[in-house]
Amino acid sequence: MNTHVGDARRPPFNAEAARRLREALGMTPAHVAYGMAAAYGLRIAPAAVASWELGETTPTAEELTALAGALWCAPGELLSAPRTLREYRLALGIAVEDLALRLGMNRRAYEQLENGGKWTGNDRQAAALGEALRLPAPALVRFTGQDGALTDMLTSAVTTRWQAYVRPIGKLAALPKERVQDVLQELHEDYQAGMTGTLNWGGGGGADESGKAGRAFLDGILDAFWERVDRQGA
Incomplete structure (x- = not known):
């Protein structure tokens, strides 16, 4: 479960956003450092602010909050895509x-x-x-430790009757029934088509190749599910 990745004290900082926001306010790194000290009591050298903007170093969570205050923005505007x-x-x-x-x-x-x-x-x-x-x-789903349960249900859905898994998967993933139904049907058809296709290659290795293809499909079933859910919602 990926609730924690990397340095907990240093969130993924968007250096370009920090520089852009500062310049839009007509401030220098010294102005930013002064604002952080005045409002939050954090004494940061102007050189440190410049270093953050160059991507050489990154602020801690506490420093990020103060920096956002000095730049009159939300902390999220200074972050890259959240991961944890x-x-x-x-x-x-x-x-x-x-x-x-x-x-x-x-x-x-x-x-x-x-x-x-x-x-x-x-x-x-x-x-x-x-x-x-x-x-x-x-x-x-990942943060609440449900990845394994969802993977198991998806595996059963594509290998047996997918219709029986629409409701439980929709509940677990908090997704509309119609979207889950469309995605499961598509995954089921792709899995069955792949299995049938490898069996029809002929030769003694048909069943073995079919088994490998099936395992490869199931190994990526969770990513395939989310990818198609995202596509359905586009």
């Missing part, structure tokens, strides 16, 4: 204690989750997490 729970939270500028309260968790339990701990919340808390952090469906 912490990064999604920072992008929205939500404090740990506020998010934990919305989820009905104590602060320590939520912090453990951000540090790579296992999700132990219920369905209501999972829905609240997705809503609070505006998580895309793949991220919500």
